[in-house]
Amino acid sequence: MSRSAKIPAVMEETKSPISGIWLLIALIVGVFIFGDLTRRMTDARRMERDARMLATEVTHLEAANSDLETQIAQANDEANVAHWARAEAKLVMEGERLVVPIPAGGLAEDEAPPPDSVQDTPSTWEIWWALLVGG
Numbered sequence: 001m002s003r004s005a006k007i008p009a010v011m012e013e014t015k016s017p018i019s020g021i022w023l024l025i026a027l028i029v030g031v032f033i034f035g036d037l038t039r040r041m042t043d044a045r046r047m048e049r050d051a052r053m054l055a056t057e058v059t060h061l062e063a064a065n066s067d068l069e070t071q072i073a074q075a076n077d078e079a080n081v082a083h084w085a086r087a088e089a090k091l092v093m094e095g096e097r098l099v100v101p102i103p104a105g106g107l108a109e110d111e112a113p114p115p116d117s118v119q120d121t122p123s124t125w126e127i128w129w130a131l132l133v134g135g
Contacts (some may be wrong), residue, residue: 085091
């Protein structure tokens with residue numbers, strides 16, 4: 001008997017090309033699954049980073065909201081409104097007089113009105129002529 005006759009039929013089936021195809025299919029499916037898991041992990045990291053940024057923004061907005069609520073409460077307070085009206089709006093109550101201090105020397109030199117230097121403004125046609133001719 002030859003050696004090939006001694007090999008059982010079961011061993012010959014395991015060397016069939018079908019098992020190689022299944023191995024290749026399993027490898028391809030594994031690569032796709034690995035790629036999908038990698039994409040999902042990347043998305044999860046990005047969403048966690050965005051969540052931290054949004055939490056920080058919410059904290060800042062809550063602080064701004066608190067400040068605005070304080071300003072609204074102050075604007076609704078009669079004493080604060082009366083103080084603002086007298087100090088900044090220069091309003092007076094009935095029976096009061098508004099006193100505005102004036103500098104001792106009248107108008108200061110810095111506040112002097114500019115001298116009247118009236119320049120003749122060119123007409124539209126003169127402007128166009130200067131642009132076209134260059135003169």
